[in-house]
Amino acid sequence: MENSRGHLILERDGATGRIVFSNIARRNAGTDSMWRDVAPALDSLAGDPDIRVILIEGDGGRDFMSGADIAEFNSRLSQADAVRTVERSALQAYRAVWDCAKPTVAVIRGYCLGGGLALASCCDLRIASETARFGIPAVKLGVGYPGDSMAKIRSLVGPAFMKEILLTGRQFSASEALRIGLVNTVVPDGDLAAEARSVAAAIAAAAPLTVRAIKLIDRDLDRSSADWNTERWDESIAACFASEDFVEGCKAFAERRAPQFKGS
Numbered sequence: 001m002e003n004s005r006g007h008l009i010l011e012r013d014g015a016t017g018r019i020v021f022s023n024i025a026r027r028n029a030g031t032d033s034m035w036r037d038v039a040p041a042l043d044s045l046a047g048d049p050d051i052r053v054i055l056i057e058g059d060g061g062r063d064f065m066s067g068a069d070i071a072e073f074n075s076r077l078s079q080a081d082a083v084r085t086v087e088r089s090a091l092q093a094y095r096a097v098w099d100c101a102k103p104t105v106a107v108i109r110g111y112c113l114g115g116g117l118a119l120a121s122c123c124d125l126r127i128a129s130e131t132a133r134f135g136i137p138a139v140k141l142g143v144g145y146p147g148d149s150m151a152k153i154r155s156l157v158g159p160a161f162m163k164e165i166l167l168t169g170r171q172f173s174a175s176e177a178l179r180i181g182l183v184n185t186v187v188p189d190g191d192l193a194a195e196a197r198s199v200a201a202a203i204a205a206a207a208p209l210t211v212r213a214i215k216l217i218d219r220d221l222d223r224s225s226a227d228w229n230t231e232r233w234d235e236s237i238a239a240c241f242a243s244e245d246f247v248e249g250c251k252a253f254a255e256r257r258a259p260q261f262k263g264s
Helices: 032-046 070-074 079-099 115-121 147-168 174-180 189-204 208-221 230-241 244-255
Strands: 007-013 016-022 053-058 104-108 111-113 125-129 133-135 185-187
Touching (some): 007 032, 016 189, 032 053, 053 189, 104 115, 104 189, 133 174, 147 174, 185 189
Parallel strands (some): 016 053, 104 125
Antiparallel strands (some): 007 016
């Protein structure tokens, strides 16, 4: 998944998988090839039975993602066609994150702009450093912003703040992002890696079948109630109660110890 302009780095560390956007010279701006590599990377990690949580972050310890790599557009014959091509690839990447069977956590430092913010909004959780900066400068570039991405951000911050983010195109701080509900946690820059490890460890220690049921139901709740598959909800919940993990959880609670869940 390596490219001279930008690439993804795929890592495994125990129960934690990691996808790192690496395009340091461009503040980890997303290229077409990087976007196209997201779904295969997620499939690789989600299909690994040892992986229980996936962290998504930017390379170099400086920025999450500064948006699309505009330089890539200028290198193509038709700028408008190039933008549409990259947009399609990016949308597929966002949907892959949103539909991922394993929990995803965006670990955000520095710039989280444009496509970076769209990507982060598709993750299950977002952790930011105090100096992180957020924004969607679509109105300053004259590009259309995808409805799918608007819907995800709207679901997090509500219609009023979504329109402020999009209509002004301004950058806003991590403290503002926390206040409006865009991120879950803000920590000092030096504590971000430790906080990410702590959150990942908590999710990895959780009962996998319960996590799977939560993810499944949450994705349905994002749709119209007419499209809810409540039969599938019931099946996923019943699987939890019928599992060995449920027995282990109750036993561990009674014995006042940490449960050892196996996902069965």
